Amino acid sequence: MTRHAGVAATPGVVHRVLALDGGPVSVYSAGPAVRPAVVLLHGAMFDEARFSWDQLFPALAERFRVIAVDLPGHGGSRPWGGHLGHERLLTVLEAAFEQLGLDRFALVGLSMGGGLALGYASWHPERVTRMVLVxxxxxxxxxDHQFLTWLWLRLPGTRSAVSRAYAGASEARLRRLLEKLYVGGSHPTDPDRLVGILRDEIAGKRRCRESDLDDWQTDAIGPRRLTWNLLDRTPRVACPTLWLRGAESTLVSAEEMERAVGLAAAPATLTVIPGAGHMLPLERPADVNAAVLAFLDGGVDESATAR
Incomplete structure (x- = not known):
């Protein structure tokens, strides 16, 4: 397996910060400008572009114009004020894409980023050429434990409990936190680099007094059930979509993914990656990189470029 040196060390990478109404948006880009554009959207909590896409970003940059966005309240996209729910984040992404000069592009999203990608593609089907939902x-x-989760979120101090507990943590303690993300016998490609990114993200949340959980997550948690989901948006996606699931994931069930794929009106393929949990781009980078590259290569649209 090719071991890449991370997002920031990708050859030719450019890091810029967009000034948008409401706050900054940090963006990493690499790869030939004339090649089709692929946008990466990371997950929630302590995730950021440099973390989730540590191995996929450099691999994509060899064939595509790849753009990884730090969502508001993550990485270099802070500070942001106000509520950052689903609709507002989609508005922020649209403004960022406009400023980046993106007309048509592929989308790759993990976890919360996958939900945002699905939402965006359903609202703007004319702009998304292909999509990977991880x-x-x-x-x-x-x-699971719906009422207890809802109740826990209402207890004083719980929404910042993790960042408070790990502020100033030792390298060894942060390494143990990192390794909890890996299941099925996998291990971090470069634990020192990933631990450094985790430390940066924890410090950023503390500095900007952010919640550990994103509004995108907590908005949906009612006392008895989730108050919204994206199943009604799935049939409105018009592009071919690859759905990736970790075989040992406990966060997104096989039944949920299979039901969503079954609702798709456009071509949709579900691939299960063995020996992986929720963070499969980090856990099984060779398998995920190969699957994503094969899918995107199969539908290269030369008009899907960044200006």
Missing amino acids: EPGGLGERL
């Missing part, structure tokens, strides 16, 4: 959020109707 363990996307927003598919379920109920959580």
Whole structure:
């Protein structure tokens, strides 16, 4: 397996910060400008572009114009004020895409980023050429321990409990936190780099007094069931879509993914990656990179470029 040196060390990478109404949006881009554009959207909590896409971003940059966005309240996209729910994040993404000069492009999203990608593609089907949804959020109707989760979120201090607990943590303790994300016998490609990114993200949340959980997550948690999901948006997606699930994931169930794929009106393929949980781009980078590259190569649209 080719081991890449991370997002920031990708040859030719450019990091820029867009000034948008409401706050900054940090963006990493690499790869030939004349090649089709692929946009990457990371997950929630302590995720950011440099973390989830540590191995996929450099691999894509060899064949595509790849653009990884730090969502508001993550990475270099802070500070942001106000509520950052689903609709507002879609508005922020649209403004960022406009400023980046993106007309038509492929979307790759993980977890919360997958839910945002699904939402965006359903609202703007004319702009998204192909889509990869990696363990996307927003598919379920109920959580395990739904009422207890809803109650816990209302207890004082719980929404910042993790960042508070790990502020100033030792390298060894952060390494143990990182390794909890890996299941099925996989291990971090470069634990020192990933631990450094985790430390940066924890410090950013503390500095900007952010919640550990994103509004996108907590908005949906009612006392008895989730108050919204994206199942009604799935049939409105017009592009071919690859759905990726970790075989050992406990966050997005096989039933949820299968039901969503069954609702798709456009061509949709579900691929299960063995020996992986929710963070499969980090856990099984060779398998995920190969699947994503094969899918995107199969539908290269030369008009899907960034200006």
